[in-house]
Amino acid sequence: MLFADTSFLAASLRVNDENHLRAKEIAGDINEKMMISDHVFSELLTLMAYKEGNKEAYRAGKRLLDSEVLIVYAVSEDFLPALEMVRTTQKLSMCDALSATIMRKLGVKKILSFDSDFDLLGFERIC
Numbered sequence: 184m185l186f187a188d189t190s191f192l193a194a195s196l197r198v199n200d201e202n203h204l205r206a207k208e209i210a211g212d213i214n215e216k217m218m219i220s221d222h223v224f225s226e227l228l229t230l231m232a233y234k235e236g237n238k239e240a241y242r243a244g245k246r247l248l249d250s251e252v253l254i255v256y257a258v259s260e261d262f263l264p265a266l267e268m269v270r271t272t273q274k275l276s277m278c279d280a281l282s283a284t285i286m287r288k289l290g291v292k293k294i295l296s297f298d299s300d301f302d303l304l305g306f307e308r309i310c
């Protein structure tokens with residue numbers, strides 16, 4: 184199982200993204216099931232709406248919902264460990280901290296991300 188971060192998903196969807204070609208190449212090689220969190224879903228659609236407009240954000244959301252990507256939900260018990268991670272890790276977003284918390288809870292070790300913050304947290308970053 185692979186966890187996908189917003190940076191990877193946005194790069195694979197946005198042709199103007201500096202990592203678009205690399206993301207498409209990696210996406211073509213994936214043969215494991217992919218998961219995202221509800222917070223990644225929200226962050227992606229917010230980014231898409233801001234950069235590409237609401238119609239593209241809708242298309243991105245619909246595409247994810249219609250795919251085999253598993254969406255996992257942060258629960259109240261995830262927030263305190265994630266918040267602690269934010270406190271102790273410089274420039275770590277709450278969304279990334281929640282992703283890391285969920286990954287640890289589920290035993291997921293690999294992440295599709297262009298965000299080097301995950302290297303500091305001990306995950307194997309594919310990108």
